Amino acid sequence: MDVTDRQSILDARDGIVEKRINILGMDPCQCVLIRIGKCDLSGLMCLFLLFAVCNAGAGLMGPLEVQSLNSMRHILEVNLLGTIQTIQAFLPQMKAQSQGRILVTGSTGGLHGLPFNEVYCASKFAIEGACESLAILLKHFNIHVSLIECGPVNTDFLVNLQKTELGDTSLQQVDTHTQRLYEKYLQHCRSVFQNAAQDTEDIVKVFLDAIQSPSPAFRYFTSTTGPPVTQLKVTEPDESYIGAMSNIIFSTEEQ
Numbered sequence: 001m002d003v004t005d006r007q008s009i010l011d012a013r014d015g016i017v018e019k020r021i022n023i024l025g026m027d028p029c030q031c032v033l034i035r036i037g038k039c040d041l042s043g044l045m046c047l048f049l050l051f052a053v054c055n056a057g058a059g060l061m062g063p064l065e066v067q068s069l070n071s072m073r074h075i076l077e078v079n080l081l082g083t084i085q086t087i088q089a090f091l092p093q094m095k096a097q098s099q100g101r102i103l104v105t106g107s108t109g110g111l112h113g114l115p116f117n118e119v120y121c122a123s124k125f126a127i128e129g130a131c132e133s134l135a136i137l138l139k140h141f142n143i144h145v146s147l148i149e150c151g152p153v154n155t156d157f158l159v160n161l162q163k164t165e166l167g168d169t170s171l172q173q174v175d176t177h178t179q180r181l182y183e184k185y186l187q188h189c190r191s192v193f194q195n196a197a198q199d200t201e202d203i204v205k206v207f208l209d210a211i212q213s214p215s216p217a218f219r220y221f222t223s224t225t226g227p228p229v230t231q232l233k234v235t236e237p238d239e240s241y242i243g244a245m246s247n248i249i250f251s252t253e254e255q
Contacts, residue, residue: 111230
């Protein structure tokens with residue numbers, strides 16, 4: 001299914017058939033699993049109580065100056081519009097039966113900015129706003145919306161990531177200071193993924209907690225590293241927060 005193509009989404013919805021699956025020891029239930037291929041967006045739907053799980057996975061990393069309009073548009077179409085169109089396709093059925101769960105994979109990049117990920121973060125910030133808006137409305141239909149906030153995870157996301165490499169000729173149009181900061185940021189990313197990346201099993205367990213909860217929360221964090229940074233954002237003055245994030249990411253680099 002192509003999540004950027006509404007007809008493709010509708011065709012997938014109409015082609016759903018009952019299927020029994022078992023996830024991490026959970027009791028088998030009447031579910032369907034939609035696999036979205038290269039866009040890495042999957043949906044889990046239970047036919048007795050409708051679940052929609054959206055997991056958009058397109059990234060774009062590098063200095064903003066080198067990003068093409070097509071690359072930026074692709075990120076927004078997959079991460080934002082692809083998720084929204086998928087929800088659109090299943091929302092009428094949920095409303096008709098007055099029950100359902102919508103689980104959307106969020107990101108710490110949707111809660112605080114990350115340098116050299118401006119467009120990715122923009123798409124994830126937008127998802128946060130869309131889901132919060134839906135949650136307020138859908139409460140009147142007994143439909144729960146939950147965001148599963150993930151940090152770095154060991155998945156194919158990095159393989160599919162559109163990343164500007166240090167040797168890329170496009171970097172020639174970028175000033176040397178930005179190039180040094182970008183190299184420092186890539187070192188930071190490698191360290192984070194080596195030391196803090198979660199396995200997919202950890203993420204699935206959080207999804208199952210949200211699915212099995214009789215009263216699901218709006219936001220779930222998959223690790224303990226996300227909440228302190230988010231708390232820092234809302235408690236510290238803007239300049240203090242920006243400075244702290246810069247120190248965390250670039251550390252020894254002169255500010």
